Amino acid sequence: MKSLKYLFALLSIIGISLQSCDVVEGPFVVVQEVCDPCEVSIFPAPETQVKKILLEDYTGHKCGNCPRAAEKSDELKEIYGDQLVVLAVHAGFFATPFEGDFETDYRTETGTEWDGHFGNSNAGNPNGMVNRKGYPEGAHILQHSQWAQKVEEQINGTKCAGIQIMAYYNEAANLICVDTQTEILCPLDGDLQMNIVLTESGIIDYQTDYDADPQVIEDYEHNHVMRKSLTGFWGQSLGQEAYITGDLVLNRTCTQVDPEWDLSNMSVIAFVSNSDTYEVLQAEEISLLD
16 A cells, blocks of 8 residues: 555656656656655656666685776776776685685675676686676677777767666665666667666775785775666666657666665666666666765
């Protein structure tokens, strides 16, 4: 019943918003998950959308060359700022916990599924993907020396979707709620998926670095670490088979807070992908508590 109340409240908000002068015209689709304690998010009228790129860095704390990839992602982040969304996925052999210095497990079920599907760790870490472009032809796995070129190629590409995120932490329920609004900016066919993940930065822990002396760093800073997917392995459908310019789709999801997370250092990443090619059309990131 509470979930129905949420749906009716959301539709009421949409109805009121459509009477204002600052709203994008177009149909709304509501894709909802039951998150009863969460507040209803009211999105402002979408602003001019900017193309944003998702860079996935497949890594592990026992990978001695992986710090060079992290440095490259930081370098690119300095260049592109908010237009580049970085996601560090700990998966594969080098991410496996090991008794002693490397006991922390930064793997996630979704990250392991992605790694198995795309074959990143089997190709040898470090590597990554830029918008997952090139799959399934086999051109999707990129060495960190290739990231800059691929980001540059895609940063000025066609913008077919824009994303807004609102996140809410319900301390009493120990619950994180995330709402997204996707704006369709060009006609699109096929099933599209909204993917929502939580990341954490500023984690101080062990890391192998072959360029360091000693090679095991005790106080390495791990950033952009994927903590959990809120939308399963492959996302939450946007609910249509075809989209026209101006369509707005609202998605909602939530999760219980893990006591090991530092919420003050966490971010929410949302990205829209094609369910057939897995290519990422748009990405967005916000700080969880801002």
